[in-house]
Amino acid sequence: MTAPAGPSGRTLREREARAGLFLMSPTLVITLVVVVVPLLWAVMLAFQNVRLINIRRVGLFGRYTLENFAYVLAEPGFWSALANTLVYTVAGTVLSIGVGLAAALALRGAFPGRTLVRASILIPYVAPVVAVAFLWQVMLSPQYGIVNTWLGEPIAFLSQAEGAFLGVRVPVALLTVIAFEAWRYFPFAFLFILARLQALPPELDEAAVVDGATPTQRFRHVTLPQLWRVIALLSVLRFVFTFTKFDDVYLLTGGGAGTEVVAVRVYDFLTARDDLGASAAQAIVMAAVLVVFLVVYLRSFGGAEARR
């Protein structure tokens, strides 16, 4: 049986498909032109010896080479930046989710002023990164920052690579940048986790109360198992976003004092060194490392899901 033909001689199904593609086309065009094509171009740049000056001569089909990768990977700065990125990402992800979870649990029930508290919690996340980065710089300034007036002796939080804390050597600036990350993004985790908490059926918790479970037991065995999915999702999102983050570190420390992350290096190669090829090669390596981590994570996590 054939579908009834429309006035233009095509079937309804065909007309629907045409309309669908027509309505989708602006979205597809802008995504392709501004995101997908540049991505492919970035890959090509990574394999070419290009600077901004000779870009016109090199062209799309210039000589392809692995020099950029060899150069980038041979620099010790890259490996320390990669290590910094990892520490920064893992710690920033764990802390922001941890604080977000605590905040969501604390704000789960109703109490007077809850709306205001919630609004206050969201501000670090809504405020522009440039403003909050300078706010931290000013607050932590060794000369006139308010935080240092509370301390016995001033600490240069953002410009001191290492310091001693209770006799242990700690990377001061890196820890400060991680704290910034946790402070700025815990509201993101808070929003996700609170939404999930409020959607949980109350019956399970009530049943556990009747069975005599204490609050921590209920959290451990009733609430937390229902939150794992959203926490897993948040881990992926925060890991991906933090791993490639540029603004926060660039604005806080400029990548100095042992806080250089790969994204900041990519930017430096692009602007200060004017080395497009090496910059692109670094960005590609960064993306590749990220994909490897994601695959490993999804494999192990997916496996755990299947066993459950």
Next chain:
Amino acid sequence: MTGATRPPLTRDRLERGLLRVLKPLVIAALVLATAFPFLYMAMLSVRDVQELILEPGSLWPRRFTLSSYADVLGRQGFLTFMRNSAIVSAASVAATLLISIPGAYALARLRFRGRRQVHFLFLAVYLFPAIVPAIPLFVLFTMLGLRGSLGGLVLVYVAQTVPVAVYMLRNYFETVPESVEEAAAIDGCGRIGTILRVVLPLSKPALMATGLYAFMIAWNEFLFALLFLVEKRESWTVSLGLSQLAGGIEVPATVLMAGSVVLTLPIVAVFFASERLLAGGLAIGAEKG
């Protein structure tokens, strides 16, 4: 048994008691950590810089002064930057909605080839690091002479927000009952007429949420503004202007904080004015960039 018996101290009672104390403490700590820095920002912006250096520990200014704001808005040109940011943000919101509404409608209602693959594409765009396409776009804009133009910046912002916008809108459009649309079709509405007269009026909250998301990205964004506009001062956005202000010579902290207030206040105001309408929309987006 004698009168005043207290129930024995069980683990349950102990934990409940502890939590009753702990919860307000956690809430107080959270409020302090989030609200205090912004109050400090506002206080510094109306303080005299000499006073700050003499008494960095005091919170309340002895004397209020608006000279930092005069400096930022006048001499540093933040009024121009605010105008630029407003133009870029408004254009991004308009273009994002204009492009994503038909796309979202198509995904919600129409069957066509490649519909499933589109989701994958969007997820990839959402998760992909912005700095990777930034490199060739920087080259391209240099070659085309588009560096310094606000239009180029809008293009990039729209491309970054469209995937999430389509996703948010599609989810909402799917909740609009199909029977309402069929009724409109029977009454003689074409496809476009149905979208304009039936679907959009029913989707106001989602449109607000999507618009707010696009606005936040455009107003707060820093990397692309830095890459594309830095050489042309008259087209700086507020974010870029503030970052360059800090890099300048001997800008007092009070002026820096006044600039931060100027940058933060509009977005926080817009956010809280429309937040009631958003429900879950915000949780998806607002990152990226």
